[in-house]
Amino acid sequence: MKKFNLKKIVLIGFFSITIFSAFLTPATTAQVWTYNGANTQPIPHFSVYPSEWYVYNDTRFPQRYIVEQISHGNISDYGIGNGYSVWTDNYYKNKTSGELEYISTTNLGSWNDSIGYQGYGFFLPVEDDGKVSQSILDNVLSYFLDNSVKWEHNQTDINYYSISTWNTTINNFFIRYNYTDRGIQTKYLIWGGVIPFPNRTIVSWPAQLPPEFSFTTEDGVLNINSANIKLNVSIVDADNNNNGITDTDYLYRILIDSTWTNWTTLPALIDYDLSSIPSGSHQITVEVKNMYGITQEQIIVQYTAPPPDNGISGYSTILISILLFFSASIILFRHRKKSKYRK
Structure with a gap:
């Protein structure tokens, strides 16, 4: 009986230590890439940015579009290991009213340099130059083949950034995925067989352009005194992330005496001081920057420095006052002397 109790105590103690240790283990917060205004970064290994909208026409829904809004990126386990993942908020968008209907938030794909690609094939990973490579296409195809029915034929084409699989003897099915050089799916086509299958084609996607702007003086005059x-600063209206809203998140900096100011929010008017430079x-x-890049512009002004306080400094004013005092004293002394002789 004592032996049993001892075992029981040891067992309870072991589980208690295990549970207690779990509470003592420091929790780690996984890095998440979210929208951060002009400082937003692309999700690592992909060309997409949080907040972007990718809009598709799907033959299953003739009255609606499908919107893939890039929600965030993180490192998560897609099924066979951790990878940099792209998460999207999925919506139906009514083609007539524009009304949005939320569907779900989905991890559409991930990339790990060791494991490779995992996902649905909507957004492909890119190389360091921001473009899809032949090796990436081959890796994605390999994932498709390992996780679907066995196809008799398959092919990747870097010239069209496409992946194709098809059969010729069983059912004559053909599937093709077309992409941009940045890994954005533009078409998903299925044909063959008796049953019609859905196809989807991209309708609109982000321009991903840096800001376009110009600037001048407040009154437009470049001859300054x-x-x-x-x-x-005037920024051309744009919707570079394709979310249907005119972009407003910009930062600016200005070059003063060969030194850049810090990036800051763009005010209605920028104060600029010319007092430290000569005429000429x-x-x-x-x-000006947004999350896609930086644009630089210059203007030339003809500056005429104003005269320094009418040419009279504080020191000169004191000296003149002293001279005037002595002059007045001399005149007064001479006047008194003449008056004395007259008497």
Whole structure:
């Protein structure tokens, strides 16, 4: 009986230590890539950015589009190991009213340099130059073949960024995936057999362009005779992430005396001080950035420095006051002397 109790105590102690240790183990928060305004980064190993909309026409839904909104990226286990993953919020979009209906949030695919690709094939990984390579296409095809029915034939074509699988003796089925050079699926086509299958084609996708802007002085005059001026920046309206809303998240910086200011939110007017430079022709350089890149623009102003306080410094004013005092004293002394002789 004592032996049994001892075993029981040891067993309970073991589980207690295990559970207690679990609470003592420091929790680690997985890195997540989310939308961060002009500082938003692409999801690693992919060309997509959080907040972007990719809109598709699907033959299953003649009255609706399918919207894949890039929600976030993280490192998660897709099934056979961790990888950099692309998560999307999926919506139906009514073609007439534009109304959105939420469907789900989905991990559409992941990439691990050791494991390779896992996913549905909507967004493919890219190389360091931002483009899909032949080896990536081959890796994705290999994943498709390992996780679907066995196809008699298969092919990748880097010239069209396409993946194809088909049969010629069993059922004459053919599937093709077409992509952009950035790994964005543009078409998913299935044909063959008796039953019609859904096809999908991309309708719109993000332009992913840096900002386009110009700037000048507040009044548009480039001949300047004031040391303190204001600059007016005009950014061309754009919807570079294709979410249906005009972009507003921009940062700017300006070059002053060969040193860039810190990136900051763009105000209505930028204050610029010319007091430290001499008269002459001067270039003013401004940069504006969004999450896709940086654009730089310059203007040339003709600056005429204002005279320094009418040419009289504080020291000169004191000296003149002293001279005037002595002059007045001398005149007064002479006047008194003449008055004395007259008497």
